[in-house]
Amino acid sequence: MxxxxxxxxxxxxxxxxxxxxxxxxxxxxxxxxxxxxxxxxxxxxxxxxxxxxDAKARSLRTGRSRIIAVILAESLTYSLNDAVASEFLSGVAEVLDAHGHTLLLLPGRGHASQPPGSANIADGFIAYGQMPNSKVIDDLPAQRTLVAVDFDIEGCPTVHIDDTAASYKIAQHALRYLPKRPAIINLRITQKACNGRVTPEHTLLPNTSTISRARLEGFHSALIEQAVDIDQVPLWNIEENTFEVCSPVIAEILDQPPEQRPDLLLCMSDRIALTVLTLAEQRGIRVPEDLRITGFDGIAEGQYRAPRLTTVRQDSVGKGRVAAQMILGRIPLAQQLLETELLLGDTCP
Amino acid sequence: MxxxxxxxxxxxxxxxxxxxxxxxxxxxxxxxxxxxxxxxxxxxxxxxxxxxxDAKARSLRTGRSRIIAVILAESLTYSLNDAVASEFLSGVAEVLDAHGHTLLLLPGRGHASQPPGSANIADGFIAYGQMPNSKVIDDLPAQRTLVAVDFDIEGCPTVHIDDTAASYKIAQHALRYLPKRPAIINLRITQKACNGRVTPEHTLLPNTSTISRARLEGFHSALIEQAVDIDQVPLWNIEENTFEVCSPVIAEILDQPPEQRPDLLLCMSDRIALTVLTLAEQRGIRVPEDLRITGFDGIAEGQYRAPRLTTVRQDSVGKGRVAAQMILGRIPLAQQLLETELLLGDTCP
DNA sequence: AGGCAAAACTTAATCGATTAAGCTAATTAT
DNA sequence: ATAATTAGCTTAATCGATTAAGTTTTGCCT
CATH class of the missing domain: 1.10.260.40 (lambda repressor-like DNA-binding domains)
Structure with missing residues (x-):
């Protein structure tokens, strides 16, 4: 009726x-x-x-929707369960909310099961941690602002940290103890997928290509400075920053005979380092006596536990805040470099 | 030009x-x-x-935006850092993405600094864990679907678990060891804010009002069944499910003389339980020998560590999936009750 | 070759607002 | 007392698409 x-x-x-x-x-x-x-x-x-x-009509007429889209690197499912990405998002959300905007979440290219389409409803875009050759920009409406976080797009405002300097800093700290058998666990640094020990056949990505690669550079610099032959330092690669994917690789490392097992593990992320810690605890390997562990990121989970993780903190929340402020025009669009801080926890005091 | x-x-x-x-x-x-x-x-x-x-024009003309909004209970900043909320969101995101929809995040009422406005661009709404008297629906466009998760709105499809039964289940397990001094740590169960020991002055919320209250009922049932006088069981309340807010209250509990200190802590969330575990470890309190701990939720952080948390798992990801499928009309709008599962970890074997 | 159906396009109304420009009536200034 | 301004409201164009209905073209069948 x-x-x-x-x-x-x-x-x-x-x-x-x-x-x-x-x-x-x-x-x-x-x-x-x-x-x-x-x-x-x-x-x-x-x-x-x-x-x-009606918001649809209003946004058409005014040209603005008060929606800002964040394009994540991975699937939403992964990103929402990743502490670093979540912290970043919470920084973005905080600022957007304070200025009456809302947050639209988009999975990374290659993770969306459908073409973007509705995405271009947003007034601005924050692209997070994309691959260097990423084509995110290509199908973005030209008129709208784009801020890149944790990767570079030519001529685009960015927010990032100096990953190489930060990883150099923590490696330098860890190497003061003159470890006998240091090793490195990295994330996605090989050209094609490799979950395990990296051998010469696995070609590494170019030096400056990704964050992981930049961090590896930092580790290497510190090692070279200590006159360690980096070719003798075992390098392991992991394809996804989750407990499930990390576990088998790390188990393999830890299950080597004690005299071959590393006594220092420089990990590219806290997630990896925490997995090392858990598996070490399960095996009765003493940390830091038998094994020193360092992480990277400074996520809460690593600090709100005993023993506390030794790591280098990057201000992920701050990254989100800055990116959001740029997009909203509260601060000038520019290349922002944020500070990092060494967190001396218990896993490598 | x-x-x-x-x-x-x-x-x-x-x-x-x-x-x-x-x-x-x-x-x-x-x-x-x-x-x-x-x-x-x-x-x-x-x-x-x-x-x-253009997505704006298209959505106006077609009436659909392919955007689904999730209205969270707390601020976005809090929600994104909360494991349970994040897992829920990732379940939602997974399904939305698979069907070409995107996810708009809205802070809970009272947390948004501006009126909703652009929110009504969404085709449907999923309201998550709102307070029982919540007025979320009131300013939602009437025509659009709303699914309530973890709380009830009259005549509205919902997704939830039987919190009382689940907490009864884990309490029952924990009580098999006939603890001398059981105690309960709960979340927001008092009428007005209370961070610490709950005394008779602090009026409790009505029985069925919130999830926390429902879980408390479950604990009480199990205690009564064991002929424990529930008035003798210390009840502590915490206002926010974060390490920072939990810590001081829990420190207060653990720093009591050993003969007064509880030997079983029934915690309303894994976050609380993990904070107990961390502080206990820092104090050299042996778990489970000196102190048994149970959690609630089954978040990854509690399982991917040593010792593993004893808890009851709710399928937060599944909740998100079901809610999203309802909103998209893939499954009928109904009252869905999901199963829970006891996880026997090491903190209360 | 004629008739008809299908394929390939076009026309034009419409979605639900915003906003510049215009109009009256009321108020203020001179 | 009259002109000028202002307050308060209306008219109508516009944002950028979608889609039902209409038109022309093509292909097929007998």
Missing amino acids: TDYRQMTLKDLAQKLCVSTATISNAFNRPDQLSPALRERILKEARRLGYHGP | TDYRQMTLKDLAQKLCVSTATISNAFNRPDQLSPALRERILKEARRLGYHGP
């Missing part, structure tokens, strides 16, 4: 015998009409079930 | 000397035009920098 079409501004205008412009002004520009009328309109709107101007 | 207005479908139509309908069809209904023409259109579109139909 009654018609279930949603009530529009026009319907409301007709019922109240005023123009649509006036209704619109009642919601958007209070100074354009008498307070009495505005009051009446808002009251009647509520009574008749009109919940304010 | 050149005009920076974004290129529209109409512009493209003019350049190619075809009608706008044809362009639109080239993007949306391939069967409506000859393959040759379609090919030409897509190619020229790419060449001229037309990235496909």
Whole structure:
């Protein structure tokens, strides 16, 4: 019987015998009409079930949706369970929310099962940790702002840290103890997938290509500085930063005979380092006596536990804040480099 | 000079000397035009920098945006760092993505700094863990679907677990060891804020009001069944499920003289239980010998560590999946009750 | 070759708002 | 008292698509 079409501004205008412009002004520009009328309109709107101007129509007309999209590197499922990505997102969300914007989450290219489509509803885009050759920008509407985080796009404002310097810093700290058998566990540094020990056949990605690669450079610099032959330092690669994928590789490392087993593991992420720690504890390997472990990121999980993880903290939340502020035009679009901080925990004091 | 207005479908139509309908069809209904023409259109579109139909206009015209909004209970900042909420979101995201939808994140009412506004762009809403008297629905467009998760709205499809039964189950397990001094740590069960020991002055929320309250009921049932006087069981309340807020309260509990200190702590969440575990480890309190600990949720962090947390797992990811499938109409809108599972870890074997 | 159906396009109305420009009536200035 | 300004409201164009209905072209059948 009654018609279930949603009530529009026009319907409301007709019922109240005023123009649509006036209704619109009642919601958007209070100074354009008498307070009495505005009051009446808002009251009647509520009574008749009109919940304010339709966002779709409004965004079409004004050209702005108050939505900012974050394009993640991985699938949403992965990203939401990754502490670093989550912290980053929470920084973004905090700033967006403070300025009346909302957050749209997009999976990385190659992870979306459908073409973007609805994504270009956003007023601006924050691309997070994409691959260097990433084509994210290619199908983004040209007019809208894009901020790149943790990777570079030519001529695009970016937010990042100096990964090489940071990893150099922690490796330098760890090497002060002159480990007998240092080893490195890295994330996705080989051209083709490799879950395990990296051999010469596995070609490494180019030096500056990804964050992982940059961090490996830092480790290497510190090792070279200590006159360690980096070719003698076992390098392990892991394809995904999750406990499930890390575990078997790390088990393989730890299950070597004690005299071959590393006594220092420089890990490219806290997730890896924490997995090492868990597996070491399960095996009764003493940390740091038998094995020193360092991480990278400074996620909460590594600090709110005993023993605390020795790591280098990057301000992921801050990254998110800065990126969001840039997108909203609160700070100038620029190349922002954030600081990192050594966290001396118990796993490599 | 050149005009920076974004290129529209109409512009493209003019350049190619075809009608706008044809362009639109080239993007949306391939069967409506000859393959040759379609090919030409897509190619020229790419060449001229037309990235496909504008999402704002399209969503206005079609009435659908392919965006689903999740209304969280807390601020986005909190939710994104909470493992349970993140797992839930990742379940939602997984299903949405598989069906070409995207995810818009909205902070809970009272956490947004601005009125919703752009939120009603979504095709459907999933409200997560709201307070029982929550007014979320009130300013939601009436026509759109709403699914409630972990709380109830009259006449609204819901997804939840039987919190009381689940907490009864784990408490029952823990009580088999006939603890001398059991105690309970709960989350937000008092009328007004209370961070610490709950005394008679602190009125409790009504029985069925929140999840926390439901879980407390389960603990109590199990205690009563063991003929324990529940008024003698210390009850502690915590206002926020974070390490920072939990710590001082838990320190207070653990720093009591050993003969007064609880030998069993039934915790309402894994976050609380893990904080207990960390602080106990720091103090050299042996778990489970001196202190047994149980959690609730089954988050990854509690299982991927040594000792593993004894807890009851709820399938948060599954909750998200089911909620998303309902919203998308893949499964009927209904009241869904998911199963829980006892995880026998090392903290209360 | 004529008739008819299907294929390939076009026309034009529409989605639900915003906003510049215009119009009256009321107020202020001279 | 009259002109000038302002307040308060309306008119109508516009944002950029989609899609039902209509038109022309092509292909097929007898």
